Amino acid sequence: MRRFCSCNIMDTPEEGALCFPLSNHSCRKIPRSQSEATVIYTLLSSITFITVFLNLLVIVSIHHFRQLHSCTNLLLLSLAVSDFLVGFLQMPFQIFYYHGCWYLGDFACALNNFSSFLVVSASVGNMVLISVDRYIAVCEPMSYHAKVTSGRVKVCICLCWMFSSLHAVWILRDLLGEPDVYNSCVGECVIIVNYAEGMVDLVVTFLAPIMVISYLYLRVFGVAVSHSRAMRSQISSVTVGPVSVTIPKTEMKAAKTLGLLVIVFLLCSCPYYCFTVAADSNLFGASSGEAELWLIYFNSCINPIIYVFCYPWFRKTVKIILTLKIFKTDSCEAKVL
Template identity: 55%
Template sequence: METLEDSELCFPHLLNASCRKQARPHFEAMLIYVLLSCISLLTASLNLLVIVSISHFRQLHTSTNLLLLSLAVSDFLVGLIVMPFQILLIEPCWFLGDLVCTLYFFVPYITISASVVNMVLISVDRYVAICDPFSYATTFSQKAVKLCILLCWLYCVMYSFMILSDNLNQPGRFNSCYGECVIVLNGVLDLVLGFIIPISAIIILYVRVFAVAVSQARSMRSHVAAVKLQRSLTVTVRKSEIKAAKTLGVTVVVFLMCYCPPYCVSISGYNLTIGTSLNDFLIFLLLSNSCLNPLIYTFLYPWFRKSVKLIVTLQILQPRSRDTCVK
């Protein structure tokens, strides 16, 4: 008959080699289950709508929207793969083996770092569009953007290999007992390549973008009454670019609010333990950005709201729906 001590072990037959169960209170575990499940479903669904919208409607096949499409793909994978696997860490023991444990962290680092790099590309896109509009069409052609997106994902795969190399070479080497899922990152590399460089680039680029946007907005207000027709068209284009920059600026601000706290805690030297409330909150904050992005599009992008309406009502199944005007 199983003793009380054995019932507290993840693998009772391994005796002292097994980890002990450290179960959460039932109410707390159920709350996390329900919350993560709902957010996972919402994240995957909303980002799938973004993917279908940009992929289906020809009018949305712009360079900027291709970057938004790449961002939506990474966010969709977070909702489809990362969040459901995060639920497994709620359990007091890890039963899926050392290799799956390592791969569990490998996939999130690819998708999350892809979101970061895509944000950098979006910031560069807006910087060129606002600060050097005459060279934008050639610099950010669709062919060039597709190449950048491909390089972005290849870089994220290599980046994940680098920071998880020790764990991939020997899965489970950092576990102290059977039933744990512990990995050790290359902290310096992760901090520099995953946070300091991309976040600094995003902030510097958007400070410059908003400075130029404010200057152009003032110039347009003072001269709009005196411009000729050709000049008027140029003003309209610039207003459109500035509006797009402001909208994407909101996305960047939300991104920084979600990504900065976990790294700031790491920089402070505070040791996070898997399973603690603070660790769970920081992970939740990090992953919630993937759900917030499409919500931002819903409120700030009229084309997204119209596209969603056409998708939900199945009008995209009609002939020539790809040519429908959604702007």
């Protein structure tokens, strides 16, 4: 995923103070009013805390309670880990860089960019795996337990993280070899991705996943509708008069969950990728991509709500965790389903 520098080294001395006053090659801070900075820091810090807190609850719940040790929940756990890292690593660093100054050095900048590519790609990959899992569960229920085993799910999760790591290394190969290769002044943290690499990133982390997720969602929705029609036809054959038939709960839940996934993923991702395409055409300046980047990060705050808050077991585990009953003997054996 392409990253843009938020600092502008062409500012005049009156427009912003130096990041490193003792250095003749220092970048300049982006001028921000006190009121604007207070509002932005408060808002972004709140989003960061919620992202970390919610995903940490998911991780603890699935890891601790044995009733939740299922194949589907393994995927939810992997997703929660990637989203937790977005909140724990990427969001704080982005807040830290709000004034356009990077004080942690070139090596930390390279690692920050690497972890950004890694966790966002892993988050998207985990969403695809969850969509596949729900598709098999709804569309091929008779063969679900034969096809979806704990071993296969763990292998898929490992491959997802390995692929995300390789993708990040490939995109950042120049930066990892020479951390300050793209920096033009001291205190800058910037990554430049050429057009070809940007197109690969666009396909790998946006177009391909959204096509797979959308296709699987449409198939799940189609199965739910066909089952509803079959039930209506069967009941109508033995019942006189109009009959109200509902779609089975499990299928409807899967359809709603995947539908929310597609909608939120599109809402959070489309603005950023539209921006990057426009930036390649010189329609926008690079420094204007900060809001779009935060919108992608915000998706990691929404994911636990979409995937977990819909399930009653999560409310039970949260109550046990927050009331500290989790520290009781054999709390891992508690019935939460």
